[in-house]
Each structure stands twice: as structure tokens, then as C-alpha cells.
Amino acid sequence: MSDAIADAKRALRADLRERRQTLSPQARQAASTGVRAQLDALVDRLGARSVSCFLSTPTEPDTRAFIDAAVARGIRVLLPITREDGLLDWAVASQEADVTEGLFGMPEPVGELLSPIAINDVDLMIIPAAAVDVHGMRLGWGRGYFDKTIGSIEGCPDVYAVVFDSEILDEVPSDVHDQPVDGVVTPTRTIDLASARR
Template sequence: MSPDVEHAKRALRAELRERRQLLSEQQREVAASGITAQLDELVAAHDARSISCFLSTTTEPDTREFIIGAVRRGIRVLLPITRADGLLDWAVADDTDDVAEGLFGLPEPTGEVLGPIAVNDVDLMIIPAAAVDAEGTRLGWGRGYFDKTIGSMENCPPVYAVTYDSEVLDSLPRELHDQPVTGVVTPTRTLHLSHERP
């Protein structure tokens, strides 16, 4: 890992984290409604019956309303559970707001825990991001869970990252292990970016 690239990523994450913390409650609510509408359209466009998503933290674009709505429409939604070994377990979402606190203080589902390979059956993956660029490079929060998961999948479905509009950037620092995303979903639009996975 290049120290320069790692330093650039760390500085950018800090700046993006600070920007998110400055958003007002009203801005967050408007963003949450937009994200729900965009994700609903994305799922419909892919005719997805089984998806993976994530429980948003308080500073991320809110995914909870989308998850509950999808479950109530009969879509199977898998939510990630972090493990100490760097892999993700998964649990099937229900239409309640029950959450537990996982590693790193992240919100996680409370349902039956399924192993890492459970995600291999989804039609669409929706993952968190700090930022995404025009080439589909995704900047995560530095722990590598989603890069490892995507990189290990034999038949990876389309992968869309969720960010705020201001977090779609022209270019991002990229390393070999960084897995590109198919597209990005913001409160106002869905962009389709990379068409082929390496």
C-alpha cells in the first residue's frame, strides 16, 4: 500500500466525515426520502427479488425506510454483520427497526446470522461509501469489508454505492484491492458507472 495514497485517502475521509456531520436534520430528512425513491427505482429496474443493503449510521444517507419498504414488498434483504476476521456475515432483514451495536459501534441486524457466502445469491448489492468517482472507484471507510466481499464473489451482481450528491467526485485515489462499483445512488439521481468488473 502506497503511503501517499493511504495518506490521501485518510485526509479525504476526515473531510467527508466532517461535511456529513454539518448536515442539518432537515437536509438529512430530504436526503432520506430521495435515497428511498432512488433505491426503489433501482430495485425495480433490476427486477431484484433478493438484495443486500446496509443499516445506515446517523451520518450516512438513511437506508432504513427503503429496507422496511422492500421487506414489506416481499424482497429478501440481507444486511451485513461485521466479523473480527475482516469478513461479513449476513442476516435477513425484517420490517422492524430492531438493531444491535456491532463491531466499531455500527448498527447491525438482530436476526439469525448467516455465513459470508449467503450474499452470493443476491441480484443486487447496495453498499455504503464515503465517496465514488466517475470511473466507479469507491472510497470506503478504510476497513475493507466490502472490497473483500466483492473481490471474493464468483458471480458478483451489480453493486451500487450510496452517497450524498456532493460525494460523487471527479477522481479518487485507488489501490489494487479497491473494487469498483457499477454505479452510485444519491438522493437526487442514480449514476451507472463501470460496466465491467476486473
């Protein structure tokens, strides 16, 4: 990655992180309700019976209500667990599962570990992002776990990133290893960007 791209990514991430930290509790609650409704509708529209999702941090758009509701509906939900080698293991979400702090301080499930290839069985991937641009390029948080995962799946399922409405940008800095997404979910809308990946 060139120094200019790396610097642009770092600066944009810092700005986005700061914006997220200034959201009011009321705005966060409204976003949580909206994200759950949008994700529920996306799963229904795609007919997904097995999905991967992430356990949101306090500053991310909340995915936990969606995960709990999906599990209650009988949808199989895989949650990521970070590994030292840059790959992701997975655990099946359950309503009574404990949560611990992962390698980078992110919330991760406690449970039976499934290997990185478990992701091959999902119908839909729901992933975190710092921002997504109108062409489907995703800016992650810099560790490359999801770019590596998406890039390694044969017959990759639909991939949707979850961000706040203000985090859909005209363009994000990207490099050759960065993977685009099929769509983006915000608290108020779901945008299909499948042409970006085809």
C-alpha cells in the first residue's frame, strides 16, 4: 500500500471514529431500531437462513437486537472470532451465549470454535465498516480480516456493510487488497451495490 493511501485511510478513520463518539444516546437508540428493521427486511428479501454478522461495539450501529431476533426466528448466525494469523474463526450465536473481549478489544462470542471455512455455508455476510462509497468500496478499520475473508470465499455470498447514514461517501481511499461489498445497510435504508462486485 502506498504511503499516500495509508495516510488517507488513517485520517478518514480518525475523523469517522470521532464523529461516532459524539452521537447522542437518543441518536444511537434510533439507529439501533433502524438497523434491526433494515437487516430483518434484508434477510427476508434474500431468503437467508444462515448469515454471518458481527457483535457491534458501543460506537457502531447496533447489530445485537438483530442477532437476538434472528436466532429467535431460527436463523443460523455465525459470529467472528479474531485469530493471530489474520483469519477469522466463527461461533454460532445463541441467546444465552457469553461475550468476551477479543484480540483487539472487540466483543466476541464465547462458544465452540468453527474454523474459517464455516463461512462458506452462509447465505449472507453482514460486516462492519468505517465507511462505504457509492461504488461499493468499503473502508474497514485497518486490520484486513474481512477483506481477507471475502477474498478467500469461492462463490462468495452477498456481502452488506453496516454504517451510519453519514458514512456513505462519494469515494473512500482503497488499495488492491480492499474488497468491495454488494450493499450497505444504514439505520434508514438498504442500498444494493451489487454491480460494484460483478
